[in-house]
Amino acid sequence: KQEVTQIPAALSVPEGENLVLNCSFTDSAIYNLQWFRQDPGKGLTSLLLIQSSQREQTSGRLNASLDKSSGRSTLYIAASQPGDSATYLCAVGALIQGAQKLVFGQGTRLTINP
Amino acid sequence: NAGVTQTPKFQVLKTGQSMTLQCAQDMNHEYMSWYRQDPGMGLRLIHYSVGAGITDQGEVPNGYNVSRSTTEDFPLRLLSAAPSQTSVYFCASSYSKWSVQYFGPGTRLTVT
Numbered sequence: 001k002q003e004v005t006q007i008p009a010a011l012s013v014p015e016g017e018n019l020v021l022n023c024s025f026t027d028s029a030i031y032n033l034q035w036f037r038q039d040p041g042k043g044l045t046s047l048l049l050i051q052s053s054q055r056e057q058t059s060g061r062l063n064a065s066l067d068k069s070s071g072r073s074t075l076y077i078a079a080s081q082p083g084d085s086a087t088y089l090c091a092v093g094a095l096i097q098g099a100q101k102l103v104f105g106q107g108t109r110l111t112i113n114p
Numbered sequence: 115n116a117g118v119t120q121t122p123k124f125q126v127l128k129t130g131q132s133m134t135l136q137c138a139q140d141m142n143h144e145y146m147s148w149y150r151q152d153p154g155m156g157l158r159l160i161h162y163s164v165g166a167g168i169t170d171q172g173e174v175p176n177g178y179n180v181s182r183s184t185t186e187d188f189p190l191r192l193l194s195a196a197p198s199q200t201s202v203y204f205c206a207s208s209y210s211k212w213s214v215q216y217f218g219p220g221t222r223l224t225v226t
Contacts, residue, residue: 031212043118043204043217044157051212089157093212099170100211102147104157 002027002094006105014113015082021075021108023090028068031100032093035064035075037086038107044089048075080112115140118218120205126224127195135190135221137205143216145208146188147172148180150201151220157204163188164211195225 003026013019023033032051036044048057048064050073056065063076073090089107093100121136139146147162159172163182177199179191188207192199205218 034215036215036217041220043219044206044215046214046216049214091157091215099162099172100145100164101159101162101172102157102215106154106156 002030002092002096002103004090004092004103004105006088006090006108008108009106010109010111012111012113013080015080017080018076018078019080019110021077021088021090021110023073023075023105025071025073025092025103027094028071030068030092030094033064033066033073034091034093034102035062035073036089036091038089039086047088082112082114085110085112117141118205118207118216120203120218120221122221123219124222126226127192128226129195129197131195133192133195135192135203135205135223137188137190137218138186139188139205139207139216140186141207141209141216142185143207143209144185145211146182147206147215148178148188148190149204149206150174150199151204152201160190160203192223197225199223200225 034049035047050066061078087107087109091102091104118139144165148160149157161180163169203221206215208215
């Protein structure tokens, strides 16, 4: 069974720091991995999508890496800002019982302190 | 583009009542899905559709029905609401099954 874990559940850092969020998954047979951001009371916004054949994707201050063989992905945020405060979720796209599904982690709640 | 829209934003139901959560997208996406988000459980897939006229069950389909008569709309029906269905419901769509997922703003449902 595909399971996605995000550790830590919460993280608080001062503004300006570079930080890494972790995501691990139990089955390496994935099609892609997405990182999302969720603000309180809002929907999810896709930040980066990495296809299974890719090793990393970058968007602005964000860089996501994927290591399928070890079942791990990291989201690197450079020069963090208070506006980066949100919950970050990773999700793997996989065929489960013959159907395409996104399996989500429980998220890391990030707080950037001014 | 409005993206993915959901109505209503909030709803309170009594046990046994039925209702429909609306979801629409204007991006001509083939793939649409419904999730529920609960504390400690994360997001779980309820039902999904790979195109008009085609739907299938996700991880937690019991108590919910869906249909997909058009590409744009994917309503979720609660047949007989139960307190266990108190949750935040999200609709999502994507161009194809492995492309970027776009989520709606959610519907917060309370069943008393």
